[in-house]
Amino acid sequence: MSLAETSETRKARLQELKQRKEASQGIIKNRNFDPESRTLKKHTASEDVEMDTVEKNIDGLAQLVIAEDEEKRAEELNVFNIAPKRPNWDLKRETDKKLAKLERKTQEAIHTLIRQRLAAQKGESDDIVGAMRAQEHAQNKEALSDEE
Numbered sequence: 001m002s003l004a005e006t007s008e009t010r011k012a013r014l015q016e017l018k019q020r021k022e023a024s025q026g027i028i029k030n031r032n033f034d035p036e037s038r039t040l041k042k043h044t045a046s047e048d049v050e051m052d053t054v055e056k057n058i059d060g061l062a063q064l065v066i067a068e069d070e071e072k073r074a075e076e077l078n079v080f081n082i083a084p085k086r087p088n089w090d091l092k093r094e095t096d097k098k099l100a101k102l103e104r105k106t107q108e109a110i111h112t113l114i115r116q117r118l119a120a121q122k123g124e125s126d127d128i129v130g131a132m133r134a135q136e137h138a139q140n141k142e143a144l145s146d147e148e
Helices: 003-025 061-076 089-122 128-147
Strands: none
Touching: 089 128
16 A cells, blocks of 8 residues: 555544544433433442453453363373383493494304304214314414414
């Protein structure tokens, strides 16, 4: 909207407001005066006018806020919200070091068994126990030569 249009709409609004004000001044409201008896009206409880008060406006608001707060607390205490996305990440971190050692030893044991079976198949030893002893003897020999 341009400045001229805004000005025209404001003038129209003000003119309408002025007309309403003039029209309402001609009406006499007899709240406390009875024109027929020409006396003041007596106030009775049945004629109480409902007034908008702050207490009336916020009557149900307190219960609503308390209910919302309880829902949020129940949601916050939900175990699924507290638990990590991957529940075993800390266990994996702690066991990785130990598993690395075990993996190395497992591979060594597998290599040893394969060597023993190959030795048994070649006929160097008739039984597996003999092949195992020969393998241990070879390992001991290697260990002694490494120390020197």
